[in-house]
Amino acid sequence: MQLNKSMIALVVLGLLAPLALYPVFLMKVLCFALFACAFNLLLGFVGLLSFGHAVFLGTGGYITGYLMSTTGLTPEISILAGTLCAAALGAVYGKLAVKREGIYFAMVTLALAQLMFFVYLQAPFTGGEDGLQGVPRGELFGFIDLSDNMNMYYFVFAIFLFGFWLVNRTIHSPFGQILKAIRENEPRAISLGYNVNDYKWAAFVISAALAGMAGSTKTLVFQLASLNDVHWHMSGEVVLMTLLGGMGTIFGPIVGAASVVGIQNYLSGGELGNYIHIIMGLIFVVCVLAFRNGIVGEFHKLLKKNF
Amino acid sequence: MSTDYVLQTTDLRKEFKGFTAVEDVNLNVRRGDIHALIGPNGAGKTTVFNLLTKFLIPTSGKILFNGQDITTMKPAAIARLGVIRSFQISAVFPHLTVLENVRVALQRHEGNSFHFWKSEKVLDKLNDRAVELLDDVGLAEFANSKTVDLSYGRKRALEIATTLALEPELMLLDEPTQGMGHEDVDVVADLIKRVSKDRTILMVEHNLHVVSKLADRITVLQRGAILTEGDYDTVSADPRVREAYLGVEEGEEVPGQSAAAKASDSKDVQEATA
Numbered sequence A: 001m002q003l004n005k006s007m008i009a010l011v012v013l014g015l016l017a018p019l020a021l022y023p024v025f026l027m028k029v030l031c032f033a034l035f036a037c038a039f040n041l042l043l044g045f046v047g048l049l050s051f052g053h054a055v056f057l058g059t060g061g062y063i064t065g066y067l068m069s070t071t072g073l074t075p076e077i078s079i080l081a082g083t084l085c086a087a088a089l090g091a092v093y094g095k096l097a098v099k100r101e102g103i104y105f106a107m108v109t110l111a112l113a114q115l116m117f118f119v120y121l122q123a124p125f126t127g128g129e130d131g132l133q134g135v136p137r138g139e140l141f142g143f144i145d146l147s148d149n150m151n152m153y154y155f156v157f158a159i160f161l162f163g164f165w166l167v168n169r170t171i172h173s174p175f176g177q178i179l180k181a182i183r184e185n186e187p188r189a190i191s192l193g194y195n196v197n198d199y200k201w202a203a204f205v206i207s208a209a210l211a212g213m214a215g216s217t218k219t220l221v222f223q224l225a226s227l228n229d230v231h232w233h234m235s236g237e238v239v240l241m242t243l244l245g246g247m248g249t250i251f252g253p254i255v256g257a258a259s260v261v262g263i264q265n266y267l268s269g270g271e272l273g274n275y276i277h278i279i280m281g282l283i284f285v286v287c288v289l290a291f292r293n294g295i296v297g298e299f300h301k302l303l304k305k306n307f
Numbered sequence B: 001m002s003t004d005y006v007l008q009t010t011d012l013r014k015e016f017k018g019f020t021a022v023e024d025v026n027l028n029v030r031r032g033d034i035h036a037l038i039g040p041n042g043a044g045k046t047t048v049f050n051l052l053t054k055f056l057i058p059t060s061g062k063i064l065f066n067g068q069d070i071t072t073m074k075p076a077a078i079a080r081l082g083v084i085r086s087f088q089i090s091a092v093f094p095h096l097t098v099l100e101n102v103r104v105a106l107q108r109h110e111g112n113s114f115h116f117w118k119s120e121k122v123l124d125k126l127n128d129r130a131v132e133l134l135d136d137v138g139l140a141e142f143a144n145s146k147t148v149d150l151s152y153g154r155k156r157a158l159e160i161a162t163t164l165a166l167e168p169e170l171m172l173l174d175e176p177t178q179g180m181g182h183e184d185v186d187v188v189a190d191l192i193k194r195v196s197k198d199r200t201i202l203m204v205e206h207n208l209h210v211v212s213k214l215a216d217r218i219t220v221l222q223r224g225a226i227l228t229e230g231d232y233d234t235v236s237a238d239p240r241v242r243e244a245y246l247g248v249e250e251g252e253e254v255p256g257q258s259a260a261a262k263a264s265d266s267k268d269v270q271e272a273t274a
């Protein structure tokens, strides 16, 4: 099958990548790719635009950062805790948001995320404006030293693969089939007896959990949890990554995340560093106007046309 | 009670900002009937359907299904009771395959619709039943086509197959033959006749030929209110109906048959120009 081949290629690529590229750069790409995959589950496969997804990324980050800094918990347990907290927050926010549709859904998610932003700004355990710095990476399962970048990389890669697998499994599951039906024709799904809000809610929680897992992992990689990760800029960035890569495609979010992180890294080193936001904005505009289907989507179209 | 009614409404009413779209409708649908709801454009037929299936909330009035008051229930809950509707514009899942469309309906009874950790392969055991249903409506050979690629008539047939997958006790069909050519109309009419065994059908239909062929009972709606009710002969003989629905002057002789032909001709033209 086509997808299986692509999956194998992805695994091989991931295993070999640190031979050619900086592990820290790659880990950043993987964290954002997971974040974007989680987001794409909602936007691409249920048709829900959450504009506050950073709150789940940030929540995972803060919880994991706090636990690693103040307790003797191992990294895998701390990441699990961060993921669960993001899922719990997603369960509450999702309940409130799925009652609304379209632009109102986006507004509710944004408003709820901003609420949490101010909580994290004031809460004593987050370090306020400074964030949590110098978070120790700890030892995986108590014996694998993660301060070694290669060890850390393969750990991050394993987490990413798990998240990526889960998103794809969800899409190609009995549950995913109903999600697609809802995306395609919501009134019809209702008239067949499905309580569509319950399905949207469940998808929201899964997406929030995986976004939290991405945030938890990111905090370990950079040994930092900060307000940046809960800021609405970050929510916008994941929209950009998903659209640029191709929403509703399997590999789009990965390509999108790699492109955005790559461009940002490239620009921040050079003279154009001050114009990053303008350039990203331009890319966004071009993408929305000219490449509706994103990089992967356009690529699929090209393949279809020529073969 | 001597007659067995599946569905009854009492003084059902819907107002949109002062405009009364449905006015004190008392509808009684007998078990096992094909009951047609007819009336000129804008009479409120679709609105009645939306009220019955809770896609709209009635301003006042009551709805009973098998004697149970369902007036305040949610649309998905109504469906779970066994009342499945179709829509005036074709209601399919366009980017799923034809087979998958039917499976979405079959899946509801499987109890695995929240299982996100399982492979969709577990749904394959529904394929035989799905193909059977597709075969019934003449779509078996299209099972693996993308639904968007089907012709309009076939989409409507698929919709019926999907609805039947849930074995509804009461089926609500909103203009199932709208926009179809002659042959498709006959195919769908036969299909409806066939599937009406063991169930009740309430249908909105403009094509009087189809109505005369299928309906056991007809309710005529005009400007939101019931004008008259009865079997085809009674209703078609009523001068008010002829005036309101057929748009002919009293006394002018228009047999139902030729009016129906006219109606379906104009549909053909619509389709050809679409």
Ligand SMILES: Nc1ncnc2c1ncn2[C@@H]1O[C@H](COP(=O)(O)OP(=O)(O)OP(=O)(O)O)[C@@H](O)[C@H]1O
Pocket: B016, B021, B039, B040, B041, B042, B043, B044, B045, B046, B047, B048, B088
């Ligand atoms: N949501 C709404 N808001 C305001 N007015 C509405 C709404 N839905 C329907 N109406 C009005 O109610 C009236 C009845 O509409 P309805 O769609 O029920 O008619 P219909 O009998 O199904 O007509 P057709 O044969 O054209 O399908 C129309 O005048 C329509 O404009």
Ligand SMILES: [Mg+2]
Pocket: B045, B046, B047, B088
């Ligand atoms: Mg109508």
